[in-house]
Amino acid sequence: PAEQHSGPPGYYLLTIWATFFPWSILLPLAIGLAIRYRQNPLTRFALAAVVGPWIMLECIRTKLPHYFLPAFVPLAFLTADALVRCLHGQHQDLKSKFFIRGIGIWGILVALLCLSPWLALRIFRPQPSAAMLAVSIVGIIYALFVFTFFKARRVAAGALAMGVGMMLLVAVIYT
Secondary structure, eight states: OTTSOBOOTTHHHHHHHHHTTTGGGGHHHHHHHHHHTTTSHHHHHHHHHHHHHHHHHHHSSBOOGGGGGGGHHHHHHHHHHHHHHHHTTSOOGGGSHHHHHHHHHHHHHHHHHHHGGGGGGGTOOSOOHHHHHHHHHHHHHHHHHHHHHHHTTOHHHHHHHHHHHHHHHHHHHHO
16 A cells, blocks of 8 residues: 555454444345345345455555445445344344343443543643543443343334434533
8 A cells, every 4th residue: 555554464454443433333134134034135235235345445554434434325334224124023133132241342442532632641641631521421321222222122112222322422422
């Protein structure tokens, strides 16, 4: 790569967890159900629109996270399809103990990320403490709401909390 933007094999498999956040927690389910229901033409098209660019981008030496962004639209379609299938009772994957543990770990990571600005106090002073407090509070409440809804097996409310909560968190961070 001419500009030193290289990455290891599997670069996009590693970066998708952060770049497709918060929905990345649903990716294993979405891909699994997409493979299972690949006889559906829309699902097959979306799966091809994700896998094709991913394979091509992995073969190219220059790697940047935003190169994979065009595949996010079909990836979002597959994630939404998996979520709707679970909401309609076709699959109980989002109510399983394994998923509840996963969403618990996800919630802990979100809370820790929202608390991480406080680590800057050790190096940089002064800090915008009110802004840091707002991010921490909103992030922890966001993680608690999502976890609580999924733990109570309220998948629709959990998914809504994921989307709305992420919008609120981003609004607080950028404000």
